[in-house]
Amino acid sequence: MSSKVLNVAIVGLGTVGRGTYNVLNRNAQEIARRAGCEIQVKAVVVRNLITAQEFLQNSFQPTTDVDTVIADPNIDVVIEVMGGTTVAKQVVLKALSAGKHVVTANKALLALHGNELFETARKHGVALAFEAAVAGGIPIIKALREGLTANQVQWVAGIINGTTNFILSEMRSRGASFHEVLKEAQALGYAEADPTFDVEGIDAAHKATILASIAFGVPIQFDKAYVEGISQLQPEDIRYAEQLGYRIKLLGIAKRAARGIELRVHPTLVPTKRLIANVEGAMNAVMVRGDAVGTTLYYGKGAGSEPTASAVIADLVDLARLLSSGTKGSVPALAFQHDSLSSARILSIDEVQTCHYLRMRVADEPGVLADITRVLADGGISIDALFQKEAEDGQNQTDIIMLTHEALEGAVRSAIQRIEGLPTVLNKVILLRLEQLQD
């Protein structure tokens, strides 16, 4: 870093790249007052020069040649906002190996290749910063990595995908089906043409994997995450949950349990009175419970051009402040010192201990409930709440809804198998999970 300027290259000029460029320019003075130096964009690397030039007008000449930019000794930081996990991985590896600090917003890249990338950064004595990779503009990485360092983190639970939270909010408020709302979300630009990454929980799982790592000091282990999206969620379960005092949110959960770490993404019943249950639309919120601090919550926009840019630039200012004080970095990338990572095991979903919501379609006959509750009792599963709807006129079947006390999911699944074998149980049993997320 030259004495009074941090020189950066933006690689990728999509939504986040443009936001970063715009905010760095608009708030240049305010940022310099905080950072103690100017942050100057020295290079913008793009695939398509024409559309980039339209955006940049005559203020800046973009390039397609990433290698030259990485090799340029005047560049201090490479900002990777191109997305994807193949070319992006090569670019980040090259930049780190060339001794450049890297700031990225790429959660998929970190979830899939984080261990290798952080190790490369460490070997070359540079930073790989990623505040923007989780929950957009909310400084949740900083909160976990620096703000809550006194604590044994007990759990982290977050709404970390805006698309699915928007869809769930609409499904609930209008009683609409998943597919109906998804179409509208696509028309509004809230969901992509291929929505799989969002609606099947994969994007949330990428982020939950990163949060688990910095909360508990374990390596990044995306392949061990349990991932269940919202595409199978039925409007009637949202309604029944509401009647029981719960709202259904797609949560990314990382929890310290007796025998390991739980890492899971799935639709979750949350008490309606909790703040997080009232986070609506495309907003994000992350709860963190620590043994000293108790429960904390962080809320804001989890995506979008300038909210994400806000996080990218926060990483740049951190770097500028450090470099100008003559050090290369003091906060370990994954919160814990690299030689102090824990080997705590990620548990399988069957080993997860939690409360469950069960819905069963049953024949409206004597003895049904006795049979079902017997199976549950045999499995050691105790019931916290139960209601059976009156059969509608002319129908001889109805729904039984129950909430269990905490139980091992493996035991619950075994019980469900037996229940589905009962002749009076007419459909597959709907299984959802419930978290109290106490204050």
Add this chain to the structure above:
Amino acid sequence: MSSKVLNVAIVGLGTVGRGTYNVLNRNAQEIARRAGCEIQVKAVVVRNLITAQEFLQNSFQPTTDVDTVIADPNIDVVIEVMGGTTVAKQVVLKALSAGKHVVTANKALLALHGNELFETARKHGVALAFEAAVAGGIPIIKALREGLTANQVQWVAGIINGTTNFILSEMRSRGASFHEVLKEAQALGYAEADPTFDVEGIDAAHKATILASIAFGVPIQFDKAYVEGISQLQPEDIRYAEQLGYRIKLLGIAKRAARGIELRVHPTLVPTKRLIANVEGAMNAVMVRGDAVGTTLYYGKGAGSEPTASAVIADLVDLARLLSSGTKGSVPALAFQHDSLSSARILSIDEVQTCHYLRMRVADEPGVLADITRVLADGGISIDALFQKEAEDGQNQTDIIMLTHEALEGAVRSAIQRIEGLPTVLNKVILLRLEQLQD
């Protein structure tokens, strides 16, 4: 700092001092894994050795001699958790002058003497850290100072006093009077025997003053803050606000306006649908709106032994990480570089532009409303909502409640004076302020 240990002295062994001692011991391993070194308590300074020894048992020998501790070359950091602003000021000044880093939880001290203390720290090249001074365990100082550095902060608004939020929550849920709930809060230990600092908004104003400084890069100016507590708040105004879709919270507000900075603490109507309106009991929450990130919110326990200790220790870990990487600090104490502070003026309350809630006790006669609305129109104050209660049986007076659009408070106060002069207006007009706090 010796190679592998950060040596600290705890000065004061009250609630926060004990929490800090306990958490440092209980989570020693977890903290060392994050910090990269051990944090060891080398000295505990108290006034009363007997009660301190009862708490410390035989694990540690406390002392009353703060000067010797400050002079000890083996101490790296002095943790000031004694409270008060006279002796505490001397201790902090001495420690800084002796080249010790200081971590404090003392908002009153910083609000009253912060400029002098931060200047002393800078002169001696040491840190004066204060995450614990605002909103207890919520890492709001870090969020503002480091997490949101890309932004022009537009406003900060927070529930930053748990005692008053507890009282307001109880007043609302039970329709009880301030004095009734205060007594119970005192019995429960939520309010002090002399509750003035909390209920008159002074404690919140200390914290709002600090937040304003780091949000906008202005010096600490507690004497310019407008401070109004909740002791005059009537249950009927809480009820009327509820009917209009608002909840009343004691907010600390710092806002960038065209002609300066607003810095104010007062009961505030907030839309019931906002998350912050649903923060109940003794919990704290701070909203920050930045031009890039939009609105973010930070929620958690704002006081108490271990939540506050969580923030104190976060500051220690920050220091440990920095010192072990060979630098003394890179983040400016007040978020902006000390030579880049802004001279933006703190506005008087009359210059504040906001929406207002007005309640008037009036004679139930023709023409009353015409007279009142004429006065408001003459003052350029436009009405957003209005309702007049039916007079109760046998009564010939009633309440008029109205919400204004944004208006200069000076103009509203002049109008109130004229309204109070009308013969049909029977009591002093109740004036509260309203903030939309949009997402």
